[in-house]
Amino acid sequence: MAGPSAVSTYIVVGAGVFGASTALELVKAGHKVTVLERSQDGFHSPDAASNDLNKIVRADYSDPHYRDLAKETISIWRRSPLLSRFYHETGVLFRSGHNSTEGDAYLDVGVARANEAGSTLLEQPHPGKKLKPSAYHIKSGEEALRCFPPAVRPRLGECISKIGSRAADGQQGYFNARGGWAEADHATRAVLQEAIRLGAQVVSHAQVDEVLFDQGDKTRVVGVKTADGRSFFAGGPDGHVILCAGAWTRGLLKRIAPEQFDAWAPMAPTAQCVITVQLDEEQRRAFKDLPVVFNIETGFYCFEPDEHGLVKAAFHCEGYQRPLPDPSIPSTYPTFTTQQDGPVDESLVSTRAAPRVPADTPQRLLQELGLVYPELAKLKIDSDRICFYSESEDENWIIDYLPRAKGLILAGGDSGHAFKFLPILGQLVCARLGHSQVPSLTPHQDRVFSFAYHTELARQNERVTSSSASASSSSAQATLRGRL
Ligand SMILES: Cc1cc2nc3c(=O)[nH]c(=O)nc-3n(C[C@H](O)[C@H](O)[C@H](O)COP(=O)(O)OP(=O)(O)OC[C@H]3O[C@@H](n4cnc5c(N)ncnc54)[C@H](O)[C@@H]3O)c2cc1C
Structure with missing residues (x-):
């Protein structure tokens, strides 16, 4: 665990709502942060889910956990000097x-x-x-x-x-x-801009393609490498790599940990x-x-x-x-x-x-x-x-360490409903890191955001063993999804 006084270097991959919010929370706590983004300006890419005119913000979830989280988040949308101008x-x-x-x-x-x-x-x-x-x-x-x-x-x-x-x-x-709704592109940019103002370094044209392991402890992730050969290192007592690659996460996992995620990943x-x-x-x-x-x-x-x-x-x-x-x-x-x-x-x-x-x-x-x-x-x-x-399997997000890779956290599996939580996503990631400046994850969050939970669900749904189940039986009809 590291408090604000223990400065670490965190590498955040991706600058959508998960990445931008995480970067801001970390720099606010006094840490060094490097955001690596494949886009041309370092902000979320044009094809990112977070890049949009507007997104719905509402709290009437059928799941009480997200309902309560959304109520707290909407209070921040209303009152935050940084974000309230983007909320309608x-x-x-x-x-x-x-x-x-x-x-x-x-x-x-x-x-x-x-x-x-x-x-x-x-x-x-x-x-x-x-x-x-x-x-x-x-x-x-x-x-x-x-x-x-x-x-x-x-x-x-x-x-x-x-x-x-x-x-x-x-x-x-x-x-x-x-x-109501929030200005998606504008708000996500404002959050990363604020992180930059507070000291985050943002690197554009940085498509992360590989994770780097410690020479001694081969299970410890110490940094990442981009497709054009640049290396970036996490450091300090609590340095981590945090993957916030949105819909590209599954492909990224396949590339960086093929032995674990070749056949499937829980999103x-x-x-x-x-x-x-x-x-x-x-x-x-x-x-x-x-x-x-x-x-x-x-x-x-x-x-x-x-x-x-x-x-x-x-x-x-x-x-x-x-x-x-x-x-x-x-x-x-x-x-x-x-x-x-x-x-x-x-x-x-x-x-x-x-x-x-x-x-x-x-x-x-x-x-x-x-x-x-x-x-x-x-x-x-x-x-x-x-x-x-x-x-994800059940529309819960995944915010957890990757199995058998110390120092590597994934924040994603947004399931089409994470934008509205921009003001607090970074807090949830920092809570998973065990940081003391944010409230701890509740036992429920600890469970439903965990890899173990999603792995078990995938097993139950027989996705681990039959990852290529027939798509022909799938229906594209809208269902009564509870969480958007
Ligand atoms: C059509 C649509 C409507 C939606 N409506 C709502 C709504 O009304 N309300 C709501 O709450 N949510 C809504 N959502 C969901 C919301 O947009 C997402 O939950 C959220 O934006 C996901 O953010 P993210 O950070 O996970 O991913 P993204 O925003 O996609 O960001 C991922 C970033 O990672 C970068 N990246 C990827 N791979 C790499 C790599 N290897 N190296 C470096 N960078 C990389 C990408 O360039 C991108 O910028 C909607 C989504 C869609 C698609």
Whole structure:
């Protein structure tokens, strides 16, 4: 264990939310930190999951552990001098979708979880303000409309204006006012920028390809080597290498520890689909301050426009198999057309995902956007994008030492829901390191973030022995995933 007085050198690989947050927490504690990132400017790469217009921030998880963590995190989003300007508490409106009994059940759980006694005590309001109302069922179209600013109400689709009525196929909904969205790219950059201000060294064009072991103790990791041959060393009483490589983690593990991870690793990437449409100036102003809208049935969700009038829409689902961008070529994010037919290395993708991204996905996203805001369905798609989750077996993250590699920690397995925790991810990593400036991991966190836990799960799911289970039985339908 090392406190703030024991200066160590930490190497953080990757500058997405896990890497940036970890780097900041470590330098705040007085340690030396070197962040190695394959991108051209040292910040998260254009194809990183953290590089995005916006991400949902909410605490109504079905899992009470993430719910409580999210409530504490949202309090930081509201109050942090560094991050509050990137957080927009517009609320999140969930609708069940049509004729969806599963969706209805999810809504009941969502409201109950958001309001559970005790956990609400974890929430702190914006400075000088009161907390907004807690989550509630929407019982009528009028109530649904009141979740939106008056100017936009006449421009809403029937899937909103008729929530709770027979005309919308009995569709139900709930509104969680104590959530919203955060500016993903801006906030992640700000965190790394703050780490740099406090002394972190960031090295760009640094694609880590190898870990370096101590000459004497061959199980002790002392540094890393990049693809272009540069070596970087951790040092001091508590120096560590911390891998935060997002969806590239599985491939990286295969390269750095082939004997352990050749056949499997307890996380695998899935491709997810995103589009943006460009509003004109009148629309940009009119559609401001909208809640995030989420359809439980299809996994569709959309945001208000950003300051340039771009509206993002996406599906949150089991995802697709698709080759990851080559780690040696940090480029812009892949789109629906690029790499579509590239070969898929089955040992590097999730076998639970469907084999291909359906070609009509952008149009389906636009159609769903039109159900919420009919006039937006007439716009042209401005951009489309494939973005990758790194899925663990059960959507718990992995923050732990790699087995049989002292000094090497992995922080990832984000499973499509880690962004909102940017303010506290670094604390969790430091807690795993045993640092005294942060609260210790709870017994629950200690267990569910551990490699042993995920290995056991993988065994139970027979992934260790049959890592290439048939993908044909996998469904890409959105499921009632609890954690986004
Ligand atoms: C479409 C989409 C929507 C999402 N929506 C939400 C949401 O609404 N709310 C939410 O909370 N979460 C959301 N998420 C999940 C969230 O984005 C991720 O959980 C989070 O960004 C993962 O961060 P990361 O640091 O693990 O990975 P990344 O952000 O991908 O960062 C990994 C970094 O490591 C670098 N790297 C990789 N390999 C190497 C190497 N060998 N050497 C050096 N550098 C390397 C990469 O260049 C990259 O910059 C969404 C994700 C996607 C894809």
